Amino acid sequence: MSTTPSVLFVCVHNAGRSQMAAGWLRHLAGDRVEARSAGSAPAEKINPVAVQAMAEVGIDITAEQPKKLEYATAQTSDVIVTMGCGDTCPVFPGKRYEDWQLTDPAGQGIDVVRAVRDDIRVRVEKLLAEL
Template sequence: MSARPSVLFVCVHNAGRSQMAAGWLRHLAGDTVEVRSAGSAPADTVNPAAVQAMREVGIDITDQTPRRLEYATAESSDVIVTMGCGDTCPVFPGKRYDDWQLEDPAGKGVDAVRPIRDEIRARVEKLLAELSQTT
């Protein structure tokens, strides 16, 4: 793993879970980690409830756009965190994979998204601690 590891968060729509995770990692790691996110079937926009939930903790993800998962992006990432994308996520030998089982915030209001946001923060904090031990 490089001195500045790259982490790719992947979920189906790249509109909720992966965007919140990327927002948390950018916020907590600053420029020490390259943060990427993508989806196997990206939505048109980021989930408004996810945007609102993140805004409540001082993180603005309104400038993010759901992106399609590209083979090259996954291949060049050090860590790939999947969140419900199933078999559509490519597998590369030698990569670190984490599969986070998280409730999908799609179609839910902000009250239901807050606990998902908080669970993602805890997982991102753990991931960041592990990355700092290996770089």
């Protein structure tokens, strides 16, 4: 049985916010925390502006693909962070939940996405300090 905590980031399309959050967590925590991400209605590919914004800070998320939120993934995660998926996110008793109100980067320019990226970093750093 693993003692490595897992954090699941969930947004609607799993193409921007949740991918950036998982990228930050992997970057900042290394193998101390497992980063997962999923979406309630996954897009076909990651938002290229999110990829660009993360590349600007040295984090490569190009290999990631949007994934559908699976019950088992949520059930086996220690922390579930939602980002605008509303009632489509499953709730499991005993799990730690956070709901991050963040601008959806879909269709936004690089300046907006940079601000979202930087906001996510601060939130991930705070979450890591609490784990």
